[in-house]
Amino acid sequence: AQSVSQHNHHVILSEAASLELGCNYSYGGTVNLFWYVQYPGQHLQLLLKYFSGDPLVKGIKGFEAEFIKSKFSFNLRKPSVQWSDTAEYFCAVNAITGGFKTIFGAGTRLFVKA
Amino acid sequence: DTGVSQDPRHKITKRGQNVTFRCDPISEHNRLYWYRQTLGQGPEFLTYFQNEAQLEKSRLLSDRFSAERPKGSFSTLEIQRTEQGDSAMYLCASSLDPGTGSGANVLTFGAGSRLTVL
Numbered sequence: 001a002q003s004v005s006q007h008n009h010h011v012i013l014s015e016a017a018s019l020e021l022g023c024n025y026s027y028g029g030t031v032n033l034f035w036y037v038q039y040p041g042q043h044l045q046l047l048l049k050y051f052s053g054d055p056l057v058k059g060i061k062g063f064e065a066e067f068i069k070s071k072f073s074f075n076l077r078k079p080s081v082q083w084s085d086t087a088e089y090f091c092a093v094n095a096i097t098g099g100f101k102t103i104f105g106a107g108t109r110l111f112v113k114a
Numbered sequence: 115d116t117g118v119s120q121d122p123r124h125k126i127t128k129r130g131q132n133v134t135f136r137c138d139p140i141s142e143h144n145r146l147y148w149y150r151q152t153l154g155q156g157p158e159f160l161t162y163f164q165n166e167a168q169l170e171k172s173r174l175l176s177d178r179f180s181a182e183r184p185k186g187s188f189s190t191l192e193i194q195r196t197e198q199g200d201s202a203m204y205l206c207a208s209s210l211d212p213g214t215g216s217g218a219n220v221l222t223f224g225a226g227s228r229l230t231v232l
Contacts, residue, residue, distance in 0.1 A: 009154070032219060043117075044157070044205070044223040090156050099169055100212035100219045102147070104156035 002027045002098055004091050004105035012111045013081050021076040021108050023091030027098075033074040034092040034102070035065055044090070050074065061085070083114045118224035120206050126230045127196055134192045135227040139208030146189050147221065148181055149205040157205055163189060164211065196231045203228050 007022030025031065035047040048059025055067040065076045074091060091105040119138040127133050139146050144165050149157035160179065161171045165186035178196075183189040193200055203226040212219035 004156075006156075034220070036221075043225055044207075044221075046220050049220060092156075094212075094219060096212070099162075100145075101159055101162060101170060102207075102219070102221055103159060104149075106154070107156045 002031075002093055002095065002103045004093055004103055006091050006105035006108050008108050009106065010109050010111075012113065014113045015083055016080045017112075019076070019078040019081045019085070019110070021089055021091075021110075023074045023076065023105060024072050025074065025091075025093045026072065027093060027095060029095050029097050031093050031095045032100075033065070033067060034094075035059065035063070035074075035076050036090045036092055036104070037087050038090070039087045047076075047089070081110075081112050083112050086110060086112045118206055118208055118222050120204075120224040120227050122227060123225060124228045124230075126232065128232050129198060130195055132192065132194045133196055133229060134190050135204050135206075135229075136188060136190050137206030137208075137224060138188045139206070140222055141187075142210070143208035143222070144186065144211050145209040145219075146183055147207045147209075148189070148191050149207065151203045151205055151226070152201075160191070160204075193229070196229075198231045201229055201231045 003026045005024045033050040037047045038044045050057045050067045058064045088107045088109045090107045094100045094102040121136045147162040148160040151157045161181050163183040178194045181191045205226045207221040207223045
């Protein structure tokens with residue numbers, strides 16, 4: 001069965017600090033990978049996605065993620081965080097063999113201090 | 115289109131009562147998903163539909179839970195004989211048919227229906 005593991009449950013950073021959130025998935029086939037974000041009081045929304053091609057993908061608000069197939073990882077990065085990045089971040093995966101059912105990690109709650 | 119709508123936003127009920135949640139997906143989306151989220155956890159898959167067909171139901175889901183999508187548009191999730199452990203946020207999401215190409219299986223979420231069982 002597919003599963004997603006996020007390394008950090010809570011992260012606290014100061015503004016302008018760099019961010020890296022770890023994500024590993026367990027699935028041997030071809031996968032689609034996602035990061036979703038939930039800002040306080042808002043719906044879950046897509047931050048970025050990887051389907052194929054360049055393993056370094058860019059999303060909204062300066063976020064990027066790198067797919068490393070050999071490590072089953074899809075880590076999220078941002079060079080300089082802002083207070084407005086305070087949110088909960090979820091890594092997710094789906095695959096054709098799972099009927100494209102999306103499985104989520106437990107989430108990382110990021111707090112950025114102004 | 116106003117996105118994915120869920121109703122009610124909040125429901126407080128007593129243990130043993132039945133509750134029903136409704137989800138209206140984005141009109142052109144033929145995939146509809148139900149998830150459950152508890153504090154400190156990510157969305158947990160419950161079930162999903164392709165048009166009106168229910169394609170999969172999580173093995174974690176007891177028989178007290180049932181979902182329908184009778185005309186391939188809106189969906190309902192019913193919980194019978196609620197228990198305190200059912201207290202959670204119930205999320206609905208929709209997407210295009212993944213077979214229509216890359217990007218089609220990106221989920222659009224609703225605001226969720228928060229259930230509190232006393």
